Amino acid sequence: MIIILKKDADQKQVEGLLGWLRERHITPNVSTGERETLIGCIGDVAKMDIGLVQALSVVESVQRIQEPYKAANRKFHPEDSVIDCSGVKIGGGNFQVIAGPCSVESEEQLIGIAKSVKASGATMLRGGAFKPRTSPYAFQGLGQRGLEILLEAKKETSLPICTELMGFEHLPLFNDVDVIQIGARNMQNFDLLKEVGAQTKKPILLKRGMSATLQELLMSAEYIMASGNPNVMLCERGIRTFETAMRNTIDLTVIPVLKRLSHLPVVIDPSHATGYAHLVEPCAMGATAMGADALIIEVHNDPQRALCDGAQSLTPAMFDSMMGKVGAIRPHAWKRA
Ligand code: PEP
Numbered sequence: 001m002i003i004i005l006k007k008d009a010d011q012k013q014v015e016g017l018l019g020w021l022r023e024r025h026i027t028p029n030v031s032t033g034e035r036e037t038l039i040g041c042i043g044d045v046a047k048m049d050i051g052l053v054q055a056l057s058v059v060e061s062v063q064r065i066q067e068p069y070k071a072a073n074r075k076f077h078p079e080d081s082v083i084d085c086s087g088v089k090i091g092g093g094n095f096q097v098i099a100g101p102c103s104v105e106s107e108e109q110l111i112g113i114a115k116s117v118k119a120s121g122a123t124m125l126r127g128g129a130f131k132p133r134t135s136p137y138a139f140q141g142l143g144q145r146g147l148e149i150l151l152e153a154k155k156e157t158s159l160p161i162c163t164e165l166m167g168f169e170h171l172p173l174f175n176d177v178d179v180i181q182i183g184a185r186n187m188q189n190f191d192l193l194k195e196v197g198a199q200t201k202k203p204i205l206l207k208r209g210m211s212a213t214l215q216e217l218l219m220s221a222e223y224i225m226a227s228g229n230p231n232v233m234l235c236e237r238g239i240r241t242f243e244t245a246m247r248n249t250i251d252l253t254v255i256p257v258l259k260r261l262s263h264l265p266v267v268i269d270p271s272h273a274t275g276y277a278h279l280v281e282p283c284a285m286g287a288t289a290m291g292a293d294a295l296i297i298e299v300h301n302d303p304q305r306a307l308c309d310g311a312q313s314l315t316p317a318m319f320d321s322m323m324g325k326v327g328a329i330r331p332h333a334w335k336r337a
């Protein structure tokens with residue numbers, strides 16, 4: 001961290017600042033130039049409130065030179081992390097496609113979709129049992145019964161399952177779930193993040209909040225990792241912008257940016273990111289070409305009658321076509337079944 005002092009900084013106040021830094025086990029190195037005076041700070045500044053320094057009358061500005069996240073930072077972990085999802089590996093050159101309906105609706109629906117996405121090459125099954133819906137009047141998910149149906153589908157197809165956890169009181173129900181999804185709306189539910197960090201080592205699919213910066217996403221990953229669970233995957237699912245032609249704006253730039261900042265795998269969700277089925281295939285292809293480690297795609301046997309997110313759901317036939325094109329882009333990282 002570098003503190004740039006004001007030109008006419010009062011020497012007594014500067015001394016006070018140096019003392020304050022030393023009290024916090026930070027070693028200040030003062031360099032006085034012709035135009036300005038800088039204080040280089042050596043030590044663990046991660047816990048420091050930069051705003052407090054910034055607010056001092058002698059301070060012109062403060063610049064962090066090290067990111068506030070450590071466990072998620074590629075600087076301290078140069079190798080790609082490979083996340084093992086019950087035998088299905090994501091990251092470090094391993095590419096996977098997670099597919100299934102937005103919500104688990106019935107045993108017949110889920111098992112039918114699971115079999116068809118598996119036949120098209122999906123390697124993991126998704127489906128929400130606990131659903132975060134904008135309207136309290138909308139279908140809220142089947143809850144515990146939904147989890148039981150997911151486990152039935154896993155038994156039938158041997159696909160690992162990925163499903164959303166909304167409240168930590170439900171964690172004991174997730175013992176046989178393979179990947180726990182933390183949804184966009186809960187990305188900054190810090191108590192929930194701490195809980196999935198401390199209570200489990202299961203892989204966590206952490207979705208980016210719809211208005212979250214990448215630093216905020218990485219700090220949320222840091223919460224999980226600092227609490228004890230290193231198995232985190234970062235998921236881009238579209239951000240909210242001024243554009244109204246799509247449900248959200250897909251931010252594929254995150255793939256190279258996050259890979260430079262972090263060693264964690266990057267998963268792209270073109271379904272929520274676009275909101276319309278016809279946009280999913282081109283965005284899935286773009287994400288694959290840009291180096292995503294996995295895709296998560298919503299598929300429904302009858303999108304017109306889906307209880308949630310029908311407009312963005314691919315039919316099994318559309319999914320199969322998409323998989324052919326995606327497979328052609330990454331033939332070495334992944335083989336279609
Ligand atoms: C979902 O995956 O169905 C979902 C609700 O996602 P998000 O949290 O990204 O909106």
Ligand code: MN
Nearest residue numbers: 102298308309
């Ligand atoms: Mn959905």
